[in-house]
Amino acid sequence: MDKSQQNVKKIKPFDIVVFGGDGDLALRKIYPALYQRFEAGQLNVDFRIFPISRKLNFEESLINSIYEFVHKSNQIIDDETFQLFKKKIKPLYIPSNKVDDFLELKSMLAENVNYQTIFYLSTPSSAFGEICDALNRSKLINAKSKVVIEKPLGTSLATSQEINAQISNSFLENQIYRIDHYLGKETVQNLMVLRFANHLFEHSWSSEHIDSVQITVAESLGVENRGDYYDKSGALLDMVQNHLLQLLCLIAMEPPSILQADFVRNEKVKVLNCLKRYTNETAQTDTVRGQYSRGKVHDCEVNSYLEDLKKYESNTETFVALKVFVDNWRWKNTPFYLRTGKRMPKRYSEIVINFKTVRHNVFPIQGEIPGNKLIIRLQPEETIALVQMTKVPGPGGYRYKPISLKLDYMDTFKEKLPDAYERLMIDIIRGDQTLFMRQDELEAAWEWIETLTDAWKVNAQRNILYESGSWGPGDKILNSGHIWSTSSSNHENKNI
Ligand code: BG6
Numbered sequence: 089m090d091k092s093q094q095n096v097k098k099i100k101p102f103d104i105v106v107f108g109g110d111g112d113l114a115l116r117k118i119y120p121a122l123y124q125r126f127e128a129g130q131l132n133v134d135f136r137i138f139p140i141s142r143k144l145n146f147e148e149s150l151i152n153s154i155y156e157f158v159h160k161s162n163q164i165i166d167d168e169t170f171q172l173f174k175k176k177i178k179p180l181y182i183p184s185n186k187v188d189d190f191l192e193l194k195s196m197l198a199e200n201v202n203y204q205t206i207f208y209l210s211t212p213s214s215a216f217g218e219i220c221d222a223l224n225r226s227k228l229i230n231a232k233s234k235v236v237i238e239k240p241l242g243t244s245l246a247t248s249q250e251i252n253a254q255i256s257n258s259f260l261e262n263q264i265y266r267i268d269h270y271l272g273k274e275t276v277q278n279l280m281v282l283r284f285a286n287h288l289f290e291h292s293w294s295s296e297h298i299d300s301v302q303i304t305v306a307e308s309l310g311v312e313n314r315g316d317y318y319d320k321s322g323a324l325l326d327m328v329q330n331h332l333l334q335l336l337c338l339i340a341m342e343p344p345s346i347l348q349a350d351f352v353r354n355e356k357v358k359v360l361n362c363l364k365r366y367t368n369e370t371a372q373t374d375t376v377r378g379q380y381s382r383g384k385v386h387d388c389e390v391n392s393y394l395e396d397l398k399k400y401e402s403n404t405e406t407f408v409a410l411k412v413f414v415d416n417w418r419w420k421n422t423p424f425y426l427r428t429g430k431r432m433p434k435r436y437s438e439i440v441i442n443f444k445t446v447r448h449n450v451f452p453i454q455g456e457i458p459g460n461k462l463i464i465r466l467q468p469e470e471t472i473a474l475v476q477m478t479k480v481p482g483p484g485g486y487r488y489k490p491i492s493l494k495l496d497y498m499d500t501f502k503e504k505l506p507d508a509y510e511r512l513m514i515d516i517i518r519g520d521q522t523l524f525m526r527q528d529e530l531e532a533a534w535e536w537i538e539t540l541t542d543a544w545k546v547n548a549q550r551n552i553l554y555e556s557g558s559w560g561p562g563d564k565i566l567n568s569g570h571i572w573s574t575s576s577s578n579h580e581n582k583n584i
Pocket of ligand 1: 307326327
């Protein structure tokens with residue numbers, strides 16, 4: 089056997105029960121991910137998919153919808169493979185959480201009593217507790233069962249603890265898979281490899297050599313049809329509390345001694361516990377919140393946030409920029425700038441490590457030498473670029489300019505990167521929790537976030553409006569926070 093395969097856990101037969109089985113997430117992500125892995129030959133075991141819905145007769149259109157969404161995610165579908173996949177899908181109508189309504193599911197699961205059962209709760213988090221309770225009362229949970237849950241897991245530390253407590257009444261922590269889909273992205277997983285498989289960076293990976301770190305997740309989309317949910321969370325809870333903090337953890341954490349779930353998660357919790365708490369003063373100087381107004385994105389006129397919501401007022405932020413400090417030995421005094429917003433000119437996610445400049449300039453002809461940059465483009469155009477000063481050829485003395493050493497993922501690996509959900513589904517089936525959040529991790533993130541939401545409340549901090557299609561309220565805050573300025577940000581980085 090190939091050595092690299094020796095430690096890979098085998099895929100065992102499974103049943104997956106998808107609550108909210110005709111919903112948006114299931115159609116857009118769960119079924120296409122399962123199909124892709126099936127088509128790739130990775131799900132070469134016996135398995136069944138049970139989409140569950142409370143809508144009578146939902147089965148009739150479900151398979152067509154699944155086909156449509158699989159097709160969207162995979163331009164060419166092999167019809168024969170889809171027919172085989174289709175046979176695995178067994179939709180079930182379960183109108184309520186009464187034990188009687190679960191009897192049919194129970195008898196179907198009993199046909200394969202030795203299979204692991206994965207309960208995927210693709211529903212609002214307010215339903216998690218009741219579904220888990222119903223599964224428990226129906227005696228559908230055993231030592232091999234797993235439960236998968238999606239964010240938002242609450243809207244505060246207290247509500248997230250409440251949801252966790254409800255789930256923990258039925259499942260043990262090692263059976264709970266809390267998804268943060270950013271962790272399933274190839275380029276995000278590569279952050280671990282970049283840091284811990286390359287000797288090159290380790291010695292310069294600290295505030296001694298790094299001037300600042302910038303993490304940007306920009307989206308061109310607005311709130312689309314998710315206004316109800318979004319207006320209650322805003323950019324801070326929707327993106328920073330989970331995705332951006334996870335990215336920060338991967339950049340700031342210490343190397344785990346082995347690549348096992350709890351070793352990795354222990355290191356991430358330590359970072360979250362070191363985040364400098366906001367005070368009412370620092371919330372004012374180090375954070376900015378904005379909301380999009382009308383404008384043009386990709387040459388199309390788009391509505392303001394309030395128009396999208398059909399509301400007259402809302403203080404929900406669709407943009408947030410934060411200056412964050414990780415108060416520990418490695419990172420003391422290195423600011424991490426986190427920025428995310430909707431209705432930006434384009435979609436891109438990027439991490440930039442800005443190194444300090446050289447100690448002494450022996451080439452004074454061009455003034456101060458800019459520091460090196462490591463630019464990690466997570467999506468789209470997945471690339472890593474190391475920007476270094478290079479001599480411009482010519483006899484006219486030592487002139488230099490920043491040039492990138494570039495790794496282009498697509499060019500190098502020549503294959504389509506799997507969707508984040510494909511990797512996460514396989515990890516769930518295999519029982520690997522490394523890429524899933526543990527309860528204490530989630531709580532540590534909430535504790536820190538609440539120092540900011542509390543301060544925003546006390547300060548009655550308002551949003552700054554920014555035009556859709558702009559890079560946020562940058563210029564307006566240039567003189568206050570220096571957090572997001574058009575001139576210092578890395579969007580449209582010329583080096584990549
Ligand atoms: C989700 C947020 O978690 O992530 C959305 O709820 C956001 O608001 C999305 O659009 C972004 O994910 P991606 O993978 O498109 O960057």
